[in-house]
Amino acid sequence: MIKEAKAFSENLNFRKLKQMYIFALITIAITILLSQLLIQHNISSQLNDSRLINISGKQRMLSQKLSKEILILNSSLIDSNIEEEISNINKTLKLWKSTHIALEKGNDSLNFPNEKSVALSELYKDIKPNIDKIDFAVRNYLSHDRQTFSKDKYQDEIKTILDNVAIFLTKMNRIVGQYEHEASEKVTRQRNIEYGILSFTLLVLLLEFLYIFKPTNKKIEILISKLLISEKRAIKLAHDTEAISIAKENSVKELKSLNFAMENTLLYCRISPQGKIIHMGEKFSKLLQYNPSFDTEKSFSKAITKVVNEQQEIDQIIADKQRSGWQGELNTTDRNGNKLWLDMSMIPVRIRKEESELLVICFNITIRKNAELEVERLNRENIIEKINQQKIISSKIVENQENEQNRIAREIHDGIGQMLTGLKFSLESINLDDKEKSAQKIEYLKKLSLDIIKGVRTATFNLMPPELSDHGIVSSITKLTLELAKLTGKNIQFYNKTDFDQRLDSLIEINIYRLTQEAINNAIKYADSSHIIVQLSHSNKILSITIDDNGKGFDISTVEKRRNSESGMGLLFMKERVQYINGRVFINSIPGEGTRITFNIPL
Numbered sequence: 300m301i302k303e304a305k306a307f308s309e310n311l312n313f314r315k316l317k318q319m320y321i322f323a324l325i326t327i328a329i330t331i332l333l334s335q336l337l338i339q340h341n342i343s344s345q346l347n348d349s350r351l352i353n354i355s356g357k358q359r360m361l362s363q364k365l366s367k368e369i370l371i372l373n374s375s376l377i378d379s380n381i382e383e384e385i386s387n388i389n390k391t392l393k394l395w396k397s398t399h400i401a402l403e404k405g406n407d408s409l410n411f412p413n414e415k416s417v418a419l420s421e422l423y424k425d426i427k428p429n430i431d432k433i434d435f436a437v438r439n440y441l442s443h444d445r446q447t448f449s450k451d452k453y454q455d456e457i458k459t460i461l462d463n464v465a466i467f468l469t470k471m472n473r474i475v476g477q478y479e480h481e482a483s484e485k486v487t488r489q490r491n492i493e494y495g496i497l498s499f500t501l502l503v504l505l506l507e508f509l510y511i512f513k514p515t516n517k518k519i520e521i522l523i524s525k526l527l528i529s530e531k532r533a534i535k536l537a538h539d540t541e542a543i544s545i546a547k548e549n550s551v552k553e554l555k556s557l558n559f560a561m562e563n564t565l566l567y568c569r570i571s572p573q574g575k576i577i578h579m580g581e582k583f584s585k586l587l588q589y590n591p592s593f594d595t596e597k598s599f600s601k602a603i604t605k606v607v608n609e610q611q612e613i614d615q616i617i618a619d620k621q622r623s624g625w626q627g628e629l630n631t632t633d634r635n636g637n638k639l640w641l642d643m644s645m646i647p648v649r650i651r652k653e654e655s656e657l658l659v660i661c662f663n664i665t666i667r668k669n670a671e672l673e674v675e676r677l678n679r680e681n682i683i684e685k686i687n688q689q690k691i692i693s694s695k696i697v698e699n700q701e702n703e704q705n706r707i708a709r710e711i712h713d714g715i716g717q718m719l720t721g722l723k724f725s726l727e728s729i730n731l732d733d734k735e736k737s738a739q740k741i742e743y744l745k746k747l748s749l750d751i752i753k754g755v756r757t758a759t760f761n762l763m764p765p766e767l768s769d770h771g772i773v774s775s776i777t778k779l780t781l782e783l784a785k786l787t788g789k790n791i792q793f794y795n796k797t798d799f800d801q802r803l804d805s806l807i808e809i810n811i812y813r814l815t816q817e818a819i820n821n822a823i824k825y826a827d828s829s830h831i832i833v834q835l836s837h838s839n840k841i842l843s844i845t846i847d848d849n850g851k852g853f854d855i856s857t858v859e860k861r862r863n864s865e866s867g868m869g870l871l872f873m874k875e876r877v878q879y880i881n882g883r884v885f886i887n888s889i890p891g892e893g894t895r896i897t898f899n900i901p902l
Contacts, residue, residue, distance in 0.1 A: 323507040327500060334496045337489065351411065352482070354398060355475045359468050361395040362433070366464045369440065373457055385441055392437055399430060418477050426470040429463040436460045566641070566661035570599045572621040574614055577656060586663060588634050599659070603641075604631040620645055621657060628664065640668040764812070772808045773799060773835065776815055776844075780833055787823055789831060796836040801902075803842075810880045811844065811900060817873055818846040818896045826850025826894055837902065844898045852890040 368391060372384045403423045405413030415423070436459040566586060569577040576597040579589065589602045600613035609631050616625055625645040633639045642662040649655045767775035777793050784791040803811070815833065822828045828850030836843050858870060870886070877884045882900040 319511050320507075323503060323511060326503050330496055330500045330503070334493065334500075337492060337496075349482075351402065352475055352478045354402060354411075355471060355478055358395065358398060358402070359471050359475075361391060361398070362464050362467050362471070365391045365395055365433070365437065366461055369437065369457060369460055388437065388441060392434065396430070396434060403427075416477075416481060419474065419481075422470065422474045422477060426467060426474070429467045429470065432463045433460055433467065436463070566663060568599065568659040568661075570617070570657050570659060572617070572655060572657065574599050574617045576602060583661065586639075603629075604639075605634060606632045617645070617657065621655075622647060624657075628668075638665070639663070640665045767808060767812055768805070771800075771802045772811050775808075775812050776833060776835065779812070779816060779819070780831075783819060783823070789823060789829060791819065791831045791833070793833045794835070796834055799835055799837045799842065801837075803902075807880050807900065810876055811842075811898070814873060814876055814884075814898050815844055815846065818898075822846065822848035822850055822894065826852070828893065840902055842900045842902055844900075846896045847893065849893045852888045852892055852894050854890060855886055855888055 365388065368384060368388045372381065372388060401411050405411050436456045440456040440460070565580060566583040568579040568583055571577060576591065576594075576599050579591065579602070584590070587602055591597060594602065598610075599617070600610040603613055604610060613629070613631075619625075624647050625643075627643065629641045629643045631639050631641065640663070642664045644660045646658045646660070647655055648658050764775050764778055766778045773795055777795075780791045780793040783789070802808075819831060819833065822831050826848050828848035830849045832847045834845045834847075836845075874884055877898055877900070880900060882898055885897040885899070886894070887896075888894040
């Protein structure tokens with residue numbers, strides 16, 4: 300259970316999940332941070348653009364204010380206000396010029412950019428002559444002496460100022476429009492970038508859901524399910540442990556009783572790895588007529604026998620098998636010179652970390668060995684006669700089994716088959732209010748009834764085909780291959796290569812039929828084959844049946860070792876059946892290519 304949990308934990312790979320999760324979060328955080336930085340940058344840029352547009356619009360106002368102040372100064376009649384008006388005009392001119400230079404060249408204190416687009420640079424280059432003319436005309440106008448000043452005398456400067464102011468306003472409108480156009484492009488570009496960042500963020504979230512959260516959720520559900528199963532197993536293990544503890548206590552009591560029983564019933568002895576007796580059971584001592592009180596050496600081999608060769612053999616066994624143990628039959632001579640046969644087992648037992656001993660358990664098989672020797676002296680003709688009698692008995696058993704199967708087949712076919720057919724017709728007549736569900740249920744029951752009838756007929760055919768008793772082995776195998784091909788959908792072909800048409804003994808025909816049926820069923824059931832070919836041929840002395848399939852094949856030696864498996868027992872029964880009729884079976888199989896089984900039966 301611990302190994303399963305560890306394997307599942309490694310499969311879940313929390314470290315990799317953590318890395319993927321952190322990567323996804325960092326990706327989302329970076330996109331959000333970039334989005335915010337971009338937004339703040341664009342907001343700052345838009346603020347600058349708004350300031351630029353505002354200041355550009357103010358330039359138009361200042362140019363109009365400058366022309367208005369010039370006109371007011373030109374029409375002023377009060378000398379006391381002239382100096383103040385000139386001062387205002389100078390301030391307006393200075394502010395107008397410095398602001399325009401800041402717009403054109405850039406200004407860090409006002410956050411006006413130094414770099415401009417090509418279109419704006421061209422517009423500022425185009426408007427510069429008009430600004431210079433306005434500046435020159437205003438300064439020239441203001442430089443005249445006020446005392447000799449004549450309104451009509453300087454009408455050219457005023458006209459120059461007014462004409463260029465009008466042109467300045469038109470060109471400044473273009474600059475303001477260009478600023479608005481570039482600001483609009485920035486907003487559009489920002490909106491598109493924001494959409495892109497939003498789409499990327501949503502894509503990351505979707506991928507995180509598909510490849511992180513959803514698989515993780517599924518794996519966690521499986522983990523919880525396995526943990527619940529493990530909890531149930533742990534609870535069961537606790538109960539089992541408690542039961543084992545109780546059983547252990549009972550075992551201790553049983554061991555005490557067993558020790559008493561061993562002393563008086565078993566032939567056992569405990570010896571050291573050097574062959575010295577540690578303890579010998581009472582019954583064993585009586586059998587060997589051994590008294591440990593008079594034995595100073597306490598050698599196990601000497602207690603068993605007085606013959607030197609036999610003692611050396613026992614000592615050699617102890618020396619060679621003290622670690623691995625030994626089991627076998629030992630022929631010794633007792634103290635009276637009689638032959639003694641012992642079925643002996645030497646079992647190594649570890650008492651402490653560096654201390655061990657051998658537990659010797661024996662059975663006195665002297666009587667059995669003498670009986671075996673007596674059996675070997677029996678007349679071989681009597682043994683052969685008994686074997687022949689056993690064959691006759693087995694033959695009758697097989698014949699009776701086949702007769703019983705034939706009877707059961709007729710009963711199934713005539714009785715159960717007709718009843719199931721009646722069930723089918725009865726179900727077809729069902730009429731319920733819910734027509735749709737009723738129709739579905741009826742169709743299902745129809746199919747079920749047909750399957751049951753097919754299964755009954757198949758069982759009937761497998762029990763005893765009538766062709767076997769009526770027409771012989773060729774006809775029955777022909778019918779067998781046709782029926783199995785219909786029932787399984789496999790391509791099963793039968794060829795009578797030598798046109799064999801003889802009738803054989805009924806017992807031989809039955810066994811040939813069963814052998815062929817078993818081989819075909821194995822090809823269908825275990826080999827997963829699609830094509831099966833059955834060939835029958837004969838000579839003067841041999842009838843040969845070969846079954847070829849294109850299935851997955853198998854390793855014959857591996858299957859034969861697994862006698863307790865279904866496939867291993869199937870091959871064993873097949874060999875026993877063919878031997879029963881004095882035949883032989885040959886099996887040739889290649890994994891991944893197919894199998895060929897050949898039966899040779901003497902005629």
